[in-house]
Structures are given as C-alpha cells and as structure tokens.
Amino acid sequence: MPKQFNENSPEPACEFIACEDCGLYRLCHLASDGEDPSLSNALIKRRFVLRRGEYLYRQGDSFHAIYAIRLGSTKTYIINEDGRTQITSFHGPGELIGLDAIEAGYFDSEAIALETTSFCEIPFSHFQELSRQLPDLQHQMLAIMSRAILRGQQMMLLLGKKDATEKLATYLLSLCRHLDKDASPTPPFKLTMSRGDLGNHLGLTQETICRILTRFQEDGIICFQNKTIHFLNHSRLRELASKTRADR
Amino acid sequence: MPKQFNENSPEPACEFIACEDCGLYRLCHLASDGEDPSLSNALIKRRFVLRRGEYLYRQGDSFHAIYAIRLGSTKTYIINEDGRTQITSFHGPGELIGLDAIEAGYFDSEAIALETTSFCEIPFSHFQELSRQLPDLQHQMLAIMSRAILRGQQMMLLLGKKDATEKLATYLLSLCRHLDKDASPTPPFKLTMSRGDLGNHLGLTQETICRILTRFQEDGIICFQNKTIHFLNHSRLRELASKTRADR
DNA sequence: CGCTATATTGACCAGAGTCAAGCTTTGTGG
C-alpha cells in the first residue's frame, strides 16, 4: 500500500538525493532534455514512500516498472525452494531496483524497505516508448544492466573466495565509496540493516558479523555503537579486504 | 589468434547447435526477418574457432563485440587484486558471452575455451545500428541481460547458502537441463572443465569435488569415469540440491 | 515501563580446507 509522496511534506528535502547523483540520471536527463520537450518527465510516473518492513514487490508480482531510491534503503533477496533466502543486494539513494524481472515479466525476488524510503517509479512501458524516440536511452539502460551483472560477479568472488574478515572489510569499504572520499575519520554512517541481514548477504552468520565488528573496533579500524559506525582507518580496511596470499 | 572458421570444413555440421536453439536466436531472427531484407545477416560479423586454452578476450581488452557459442564450451572468470580468481560461469552452445563489458567499454573478466570451440561474433556497433530500426531487438537484449542478472542471483544463493553437497548437486542438475529431459539414466555427458575449475566456480576445492563425486557414485546417483558422467537418479539429485531444513 | 527483537559473547563442534602421497591420463618428442 504505497502512499503517495507529498512534495511539500515537512520532511527535509535537502536529504533527498539530487537527481544528478541518481543512477537514473542519465535516463531521466536524456528524456527531459530530448529534442521533443513534450518528453519531459515522461519517464517517471510517480513518487511514493514505503515505511520500514513494507514490500516494494513480492515474489510472483507482475513486473511493470523499475524503481529508483530517492532517500532511504532497501534489501532485495531471492528465496530457495526450501525457504532459505539470499539477500542479493542492499540499495541506497540513486540505485535502481527491479532489473531482474524484465525477461520473465514477474518478480522472482522480493524487495523490502529497511527504513522509511522514497522511490521514483518508472513504468517499463514508458521507458520502452521513449526509447524508440531516443536510442541513447536504450544504451544507457544496457549500461545500467551491464553494471548490475558486474556487481553480481564481484559478489560471487566475495562469496566464493573471501574469508569472513575479507568479506566484511570489503562490504564496509563499499559503503565508504558512497561517503566523502579520503576523509578519515569519516562522519558517522548508519547501517540500516540488521546484523543478521548483513550476515545473510555476505554468506556469514550474525554471530560472525558481531565478532568481526568487535575485532575491527578493538583494532581501531572502526568505531561503532549499535547501528552507527565510524570509519577510522580506510587503508587498513583496504588491506583486509583482499589479503595478499596464494590463489585458492 | 582466432582462425577463420571454414563452413565447408570436414567437422560434422550436425553437432553444431541449431540457430533455433541459440540464445541469440531471437536477436538474429529479428534481424534477418525484419522488414528490410538487407538487414539479413547484418548482426553476425564472422564465425571463428578457438582451441583449448585460447583466450576469447582478456582483462583490459576493449569491448567491441559479444559472442555466442555454436559448439564447444568456455569458462569466464574475474580476477581479484590479490590474484585469486572466481569462475563466474561456464558457457555451452547457444550461450552469450561478453555482456558484462558494455558499460565500461573494456573487459574486466577473461574468457577461455575449454575445448575446441566455435563462436559467432556480433559486433556491438552492428547491434546498436540495427536496434534503431528494430526496437524489438533492444527488448530482446534487455531480456537476455535480465536473465544474466537472474543467473548471478542464483549463483549468490548457491555460494552463500548451500553446503558442498547441495552445491555440486545443483550444478549437476543444471547440466541435466541441457540434456534430454526425464530420460534416466541419461546418455553420457562430458564435463569439459577440470575438477579444480568446477571447485573454483562452486566455492569449493578440487579435493571436495572429488570426494563428493565419489560419494554420489557410491550412492548410485551418478556414474563417472574421469570426465565422462552419467546421471542415474535425477530425483535424488533434486532432493540433494536443496535439502529441506531451517533457514540459516 | 515492560516486552520483543536484535545484538553480543562464550563454549563447543563439524564441514570443508590444507597438506601430502600416490595414481591416472594426456601430451610430447625421440
């Protein structure tokens, strides 16, 4: 039950991601900047908000739109026949969700808001119509999907070849990329997912996540208090993310 | 150094995959069946053959084409900073290779022939030109990439949540899908990759692969002799591929 | 202000990795 998002709501607009920083920007920009000004805003149908725990879509839902996060975060996971789940990605502002359902026409995965989260919805039919007029739009979409495939491959490497310490260090580093570079120590960062979710995503248990976070803190690499985390030593984290040693 | 493939070579043509069974079919078919007959064969630039161990492309090579396998098999892998590799997929007849390089414009992965392998090459520029005239071509490409993303997600589930037995059973089952359904026992199937490669792909060691293959044979599920394998009990394999038990 | 979900920490254990030895297959050159 997504409720319509009110542009004039009391929520602080400044925290929303700027369109220029959105993964959709090159799509939207092409559309609104095209030769025909009537294309303006043709891509985005609506914006809406979900609260923590609400589903963006569920397994079996039919696919008709892709989504971009304006503010907030989600987790996306697939479900095995026996009920086990694998969180395939966490998404934050500017990231796209739903690309995996284009072929089948329905979702095999589920997406849930981890906190109050605001989305842009791009109906796939809008995208298809527009892209007949703007071939570059097509290319941008291919680029976006190509990037999603690359991310999947990096995830396979992490899950298949890294030990627990490397996994967590790698993930924490990927969070830093979104933050101000180089700044060390960084401003506080909020982990919106639970330890269990983080473990699930990385192929570990929540207990292992706890233990390693504690160790990183003892070693002065991070400083955390529940969900809030400071990164104190980026370069050490980078070393830990891929220890040099013989190939397995 | 790919050598030009000779259509009139003495190799048995019957073993090549039929175009109708190729992952590219819907692309090629659209192109050669379009309203403008001059589009015929505009997609495929050439066909060529690689021998075992020869590279289709290497890390850093610039991207200009995607490839379809006509006959044979390849492995594709990515390389971590520390030199560890993760085989992200094995490809057989009808499958597409190179989709991960579209965004960057160069390959971050490498692809190697596991045996003598014959390819169709589709220059990406051909595809882009044609797709301006045939919007359906674009949609087919999105579908193909969407499927690649799904495969990646299934791989994450396998690597992150399954134990060694389940991993191998799942992989063996995926091989069966390509074979004649239901037939049990199936005709002999050739594993073209080494035990080490198979282990690498599944997040295991070659020793573990050996031990589990031996166990499967003792249990009458498969029968193998070196690289040749017969599937004797599909349903048991299906049970092993996802043991019912509590979610981790 | 209690209740529930989440997080932390410890003790113990098992699955898969490592190391090592021997075997088989494949490929090469004489």
Added chain:
DNA sequence: CCACAAAGCTTGACTCTGGTCAATATAGCG
C-alpha cells in the same frame, strides 16, 4: 609407437574457520 613428463585426479590424515547452541545484554517500540 613408446617413454617420460606434466597435469590432473583421488584418497587419507589432520587442522581450523566459522557455524551452532545457549546465555545475557541492549535497544526500540507500543
């Protein structure tokens, strides 16, 4: 065509990382 080398496969013994189970502690929520 054979001999030898190299690569790949198999099996066993042992180790160790990270999972499991369990007991608190803490945070967030109504």
